Amino acid sequence: MSVAAITDKLTAGGRLTRDEALEFYLQAPTSLLGHLADRVRQRKHPEGVVTYIIDRNVNYTNVCVARCKFCAFYRPVGSSEGYTLGFDEIFAKIEETIALGGGQLLLQGGHNPDIPLEWYEDLFRQVKARYPAFRLHALSPPEVIHITRLSQLSVPEVIQRLIAAGLDSIPGGGAEILVDRVRKLLNCYNKATADEWLGVMREAHRAGLRTTATMMYGTVETAEERLEHMFRLRDLQDETGGFTAFIAWSYQPEHTELGGEEATGIDYLRTLALSRLVLDNFDNVQSSWVTQGGKVGQLSLAYGANDMGSVMIEENVVRAAGAEYCMDEFEVVRNIESAGFVPKRRNMHYELLGDPVFRERDVPRMLELAVARNDGRAGEADDLRAYEARSAAGRRARGRA
Amino acid sequence: MVNDLEAKAAAGHPLTHDEAERVLACPDLVSVGVLGELARRAHHGSTVTYGQVLVVDTDAVPGDLGGAREIRITTRPASIEAACAQVRAVAAVAGSVPVTGFSAADLLALAGGDHLVLADMAARLRDAGLSGVAFLPVDVCADAAELVRALNHGGLQVLRATVDHAATVAARLMCIERVAALQAETSALRAFAPLPRFDEAGAPSTGYDDVRTIAVARLVCAAVPAIQVDWGMYGPKLAQVAIAYGADDIDNVPAIDTLGLGHRRSPAEDIARQITAAYATPVARNGRFERAS
Numbered sequence: 001m002s003v004a005a006i007t008d009k010l011t012a013g014g015r016l017t018r019d020e021a022l023e024f025y026l027q028a029p030t031s032l033l034g035h036l037a038d039r040v041r042q043r044k045h046p047e048g049v050v051t052y053i054i055d056r057n058v059n060y061t062n063v064c065v066a067r068c069k070f071c072a073f074y075r076p077v078g079s080s081e082g083y084t085l086g087f088d089e090i091f092a093k094i095e096e097t098i099a100l101g102g103g104q105l106l107l108q109g110g111h112n113p114d115i116p117l118e119w120y121e122d123l124f125r126q127v128k129a130r131y132p133a134f135r136l137h138a139l140s141p142p143e144v145i146h147i148t149r150l151s152q153l154s155v156p157e158v159i160q161r162l163i164a165a166g167l168d169s170i171p172g173g174g175a176e177i178l179v180d181r182v183r184k185l186l187n188c189y190n191k192a193t194a195d196e197w198l199g200v201m202r203e204a205h206r207a208g209l210r211t212t213a214t215m216m217y218g219t220v221e222t223a224e225e226r227l228e229h230m231f232r233l234r235d236l237q238d239e240t241g242g243f244t245a246f247i248a249w250s251y252q253p254e255h256t257e258l259g260g261e262e263a264t265g266i267d268y269l270r271t272l273a274l275s276r277l278v279l280d281n282f283d284n285v286q287s288s289w290v291t292q293g294g295k296v297g298q299l300s301l302a303y304g305a306n307d308m309g310s311v312m313i314e315e316n317v318v319r320a321a322g323a324e325y326c327m328d329e330f331e332v333v334r335n336i337e338s339a340g341f342v343p344k345r346r347n348m349h350y351e352l353l354g355d356p357v358f359r360e361r362d363v364p365r366m367l368e369l370a371v372a373r374n375d376g377r378a379g380e381a382d383d384l385r386a387y388e389a390r391s392a393a394g395r396r397a398r399g400r401a
Numbered sequence: 402m403v404n405d406l407e408a409k410a411a412a413g414h415p416l417t418h419d420e421a422e423r424v425l426a427c428p429d430l431v432s433v434g435v436l437g438e439l440a441r442r443a444h445h446g447s448t449v450t451y452g453q454v455l456v457v458d459t460d461a462v463p464g465d466l467g468g469a470r471e472i473r474i475t476t477r478p479a480s481i482e483a484a485c486a487q488v489r490a491v492a493a494v495a496g497s498v499p500v501t502g503f504s505a506a507d508l509l510a511l512a513g514g515d516h517l518v519l520a521d522m523a524a525r526l527r528d529a530g531l532s533g534v535a536f537l538p539v540d541v542c543a544d545a546a547e548l549v550r551a552l553n554h555g556g557l558q559v560l561r562a563t564v565d566h567a568a569t570v571a572a573r574l575m576c577i578e579r580v581a582a583l584q585a586e587t588s589a590l591r592a593f594a595p596l597p598r599f600d601e602a603g604a605p606s607t608g609y610d611d612v613r614t615i616a617v618a619r620l621v622c623a624a625v626p627a628i629q630v631d632w633g634m635y636g637p638k639l640a641q642v643a644i645a646y647g648a649d650d651i652d653n654v655p656a657i658d659t660l661g662l663g664h665r666r667s668p669a670e671d672i673a674r675q676i677t678a679a680y681a682t683p684v685a686r687n688g689r690f691e692r693a694s
Contacts, residue, residue, distance in 0.1 A: 030680075031432075031434055031645075034430075035431050035432075038429075261671070261674065264638070264674075264678040265637070265641045266641055266645060267678060269642065293638055294605075294607070295607065295608030295611060295639045296638045296639060297608070298608040299642060302430035302431055334604065334607070335608075338607040338609055338610065339609050340428045340609075365603075
């Protein structure tokens with residue numbers, strides 16, 4: 001089908017097939033992709049609101065056995081640079097988040113063999129006991145798979161236990177590209193196959209959780225494989241309706257084993273626009289200013305995005321790979337308004353919470369994102385000693401060799 | 402809507418003030434990009450040029466020129482003697498690479514505001530080895546045409562008009578229109594870099610502001626050969642996206658490989674990749690805007 005015919009089909013509200021999407025992605029001018037994606041955004045969000053969330057991106061550990069080639073954040077078991085945060089450190093981060101008007105942690109970390117399921121359960125319970133209204137958007141599908149392997153429980157059992165402890169929703173991290181050829185090349189097949197990633201999300205949706213979906217592109221995948229990723233998400237969304245949003249970001253190559261180049265800004269805008277067209281059953285598409293910078297992040301609002309993502313407060317993973325952008329709430333709101341939209345705070349379920357916090361009360365400006373530990377200290381917190389370590393290094397560290 | 406301006410943009414004809422204001426106010430950013438890109442193609446086809454620049458921002462003479470096709474002195478000289486001495490020192494190591502430098506506003510200040518003195522200074526700088534003046538900040542220079550004429554009279558080209566500060570859309574349009582008028586009067590400029598070189602504290606310009614400014618500069622300044630975006634100042638992502646909004650020259654690409662770009666490519670390879678990925682043809686040029694063969 002020609003670009004013109006596909007344009008007509010999209011304009012009439014038709015649904016793209018895989019072949020049509022590929023043809024359009026490869027052949028359509030960027031401006032046409034942008035126009036059509038913007039039209040879909042307008043149809044889904046006619047009120048002209050662009051949302052954002054105030055939350056904190058906390059990485060509770062950088063110790064990881066997965067060893068993905070695209071990751072600059074992880075440290076192997078036994079590394080002198082490995083860390084695991086303690087409960088008190090996480091509580092302090094929650095209190096800082098609340099002070100900035102936030103209501104949620106995005107809690108993700110490495111696949112640390114020395115953190116058992118019980119640690120997560122205890123953490124979640126204590127968070128909920130101390131901060132009952134605070135939300136836990138935690139543990140991406142590969143982390144859930146990792147916990148099932150450590151605990152020898154099934155995915156539904158682990159999810160149910162985490163929900164019982166206080167889990168509110170699951171972030172879509174670790175999806176990378178949901179094609180096993182790509183996952184094998186990136187050495188992330190073993191942490192979760194494409195089917196396993198989707199399987200965790202299916203079970204989470206069945207259990208009543210809402211989740212997000214992500215895509216990290218720009219490594220070794222083909223255009224067809226980027227699209228296959230989107231279509232697999234669309235199929236699951238048709239089945240469960242559990243995804244709240246889609247977020248695409250480009251691979252950040254600095255300090256990674258894989259190395260190479262970062263995808264360009266125009267590639268980002270094209271990919272974002274295409275995702276808006278393919279994922280016609282997703283209500284929300286986020287901008288990734290943390291990987292693209294504030295300027296291209298703002299431009300994404302003209303190419304299909306209706307959400308500026310998170311104020312973030314803290315970020316460790318993307319920074320490790322060379323991207324160090326920062327936008328506080330003031331800056332996010334200024335960018336939304338300068339693009340002609342109305343900014344509204346939201347929660348993870350995309351329920352509107354209100355106007356910007358800084359217009360209601362004084363909030364300190366935040367000119368750089370925090371890190372896991374400000375003093376750069378490594379090592380695991382003392383409260384990990386109450387839990388059984390699985391690795392030899394972990395047992396030694398806890399005095400149980 | 403601005404679709405009615407597409408034919409004018411595609412013909413390379415300059416927009417009027419009212420039309421430029423409409424484009425700057427247009428909420429449909431993608432349509433603004435269509436206009437900018439049509440105008441760029443009308444002037445240059447698919448070609449987008451880039452310049453690898455070695456910036457000299459201290460008194461030290463550079464040892465390694467890397468891939469420089471221009472050496473640009475960005476210091477603020479204390480005297481004409483100091484400026485000439487610095488140009489001579491840099492020119493001695495530059496070989497065939499053009500040496501540019503200084504702000505026309507700073508040179509006029511050194512000349513005590515006297516255009517005859519400025520013309521004499523220009524001649525001395527040219528004799529010392531300067532190929533052209535690097536910056537003409539149109540928001541700062543009250544009588545830019547007279548300034549350009551004085552520098553030209555002394556034998557120095559003014560290579561690019563620039564903007565130091567422009568906090569509002571209206572201020573940006575005013576600068577763009579000043580450049581268009583200056584070029585109509587002098588035909589002296591090789592390029593215009595319309596994005597401000599200095600952000601307002603606490604409120605940097607936004608991506609929307611920047612790409613709209615690029616588009617309107619291309620659409621209004623039809624007689625200025627190149628509309629530039631600064632790679633070093635604005636970063637590769639915005640610089641590349643700006644091509645889709647009308648920029649036709651990427652300035653200040655680093656001349657020397659840095660660790661920040663990784664070990665697997667040089668800045669020249671990366672800029673060529675970025676321009677190609679913007680559906681354009683990269684062509685290197687030097688500090689005199691002469692294209693590489």
